[in-house]
Amino acid sequence: xxxxxxxxxxxxxxxxxxxxxxxxxxxxxxxxxxxxxxxxxxxxxxxxxxxxxxxxxxxxxxxxxxxxxxxxxxxxxxxxxxxxxxxxxxxxxxxxxxxxxxxxxxxxxxxxxxxxxxxxxxxxxxxxxxxxxxxxxxxxxxxxxxxxxxxxxxxxxxxxxxxxxxxxxxxxxxxxxxxxxxxxxxxxxxxxxxxxxxxxxxxxxxxxxxxxxxxxxxxxxxxxxxxxxxxxxxxxxxxxxxxxxxxxxxxxxxxxxxxxxxxxxxxxxxxxxxxxxxxxxxxxxxxxxxxxxxxxxxxxxxxxxxxxxxxxxxxxxxxxxxxxxxxxxxxxxxxxxxxxxxxxxxxxxxxxxxxxxxxxxx
Ligand SMILES: C[C@H](N)C(=O)N[C@H](CCC(=O)O)C(=O)O
Ligand SMILES: [Mg+2]
Numbered sequence: 001x002x003x004x005x006x007x008x009x010x011x012x013x014x015x016x017x018x019x020x021x022x023x024x025x026x027x028x029x030x031x032x033x034x035x036x037x038x039x040x041x042x043x044x045x046x047x048x049x050x051x052x053x054x055x056x057x058x059x060x061x062x063x064x065x066x067x068x069x070x071x072x073x074x075x076x077x078x079x080x081x082x083x084x085x086x087x088x089x090x091x092x093x094x095x096x097x098x099x100x101x102x103x104x105x106x107x108x109x110x111x112x113x114x115x116x117x118x119x120x121x122x123x124x125x126x127x128x129x130x131x132x133x134x135x136x137x138x139x140x141x142x143x144x145x146x147x148x149x150x151x152x153x154x155x156x157x158x159x160x161x162x163x164x165x166x167x168x169x170x171x172x173x174x175x176x177x178x179x180x181x182x183x184x185x186x187x188x189x190x191x192x193x194x195x196x197x198x199x200x201x202x203x204x205x206x207x208x209x210x211x212x213x214x215x216x217x218x219x220x221x222x223x224x225x226x227x228x229x230x231x232x233x234x235x236x237x238x239x240x241x242x243x244x245x246x247x248x249x250x251x252x253x254x255x256x257x258x259x260x261x262x263x264x265x266x267x268x269x270x271x272x273x274x275x276x277x278x279x280x281x282x283x284x285x286x287x288x289x290x291x292x293x294x295x296x297x298x299x300x301x302x303x304x305x306x307x308x309x310x311x312x313x314x315x316x317x318x319x320x321x322x323x324x325x326x327x328x329x330x331x332x333x334x335x336x337x338x339x340x341x342x343x344x345x346x347x348x349x350x351x352x353x354x355x356x357x358x359x360x361x362x
Contacts, residue, residue: 031301050098069092101269102273134156208238294319
């Protein structure tokens with residue numbers, strides 16, 4: 001199976017409401033879409049979101065990396081030996097994980113199609129559905145309460161509250177939402193690196209003393225400050241989840257070696273796709289650290305890819321794959337479908353994506 005063409009395009013999808021975290025506020029989901037075409041006419045899809053504040057990748061840098069660096073390496077490639085293809089692809093570029101992820105995803109889509117397997121079966125086939133939390137944007141407490149109640153009506157029972165925009169009000173945000181939704185609903189919080197190490201410990205102690213029953217606290221401190229993450233993890237009883245601190249398998253190794261977090265958030269856009277995500281998962285599993293499958297605010301292409309991986313693997317015990325609930329439109333035909341808090345994979349080979357409407361191919 002030979003790849004004969006690589007097309008990329010852009011897509012802009014409206015949101016139900018602005019997406020606000022301590023790192024960024026966005027009003028649209030914008031993605032680069034990748035389409036790999038084989039000699040026999042098979043199409044592999046991939047996508048990447050410009051999350052400059054997280055990955056350092058912009059629309060321009062993603063398209064430039066794909067067109068100038070990755071495309072010349074892919075055209076004419078025979079997809080018979082996936083390990084050989086992936087090891088060469090991932091050795092060819094450093095950083096640029098969003099671009100790598102989009103290409104890696106599209107290649108695996110083709111490879112699984114050539115084997116006539118849905119991707120989740122190719123990767124292990126543990127289950128064909130996963131449950132997702134839904135993210136509540138960082139807003140004044142009354143707005144977060146209103147958004148949380150809408151999420152419950154929509155069938156969610158696991159809320160991830162974005163904090164850290166104005167840390168003085170973070171406790172009020174969590175107290176207000178917990179009071180509104182009751183004790184049966186799961187709540188986690190994501191500070192997206194906004195707190196210092198001691199501030200994190202003080203904050204988490206207050207959450208614990210107030211009995212707010214928080215599942216885990218995600219990325220309280222700066223991504224590179226592993227010693228701060230370790231300090232927080234060692235000084236609270238609530239589980240700490242490393243997100244922006246883990247891009248590569250080496251990052252995961254550092255976290256696992258020091259037990260600097262209780263959980264790791266794997267995102268294809270941080271890892272550079274399935275190839276490296278698999279290594280992170282295997283490392284974490286060997287170290288007894290559980291994994292959550294996450295995603296950026298991005299289209300249903302990447303969310304479908306992440307859902308296949310999460311469904312395939314037993315040691316992915318949680319999912320934060322909520323963009324289908326956050327986007328006002330879904331231009332992706334096929335792929336994963338969301339009903340309440342359940343994401344179900346279809347049995348079509350590969351990612352199961354048939355087409356994407358409204359892509360402006362460059
Ligand atoms: C979309 C997902 N629920 C989420 O919250 N991901 C964020 C980063 C998303 C972004 O800024 O695009 C996270 O886990 O930090
Ligand atoms: Mg996060």
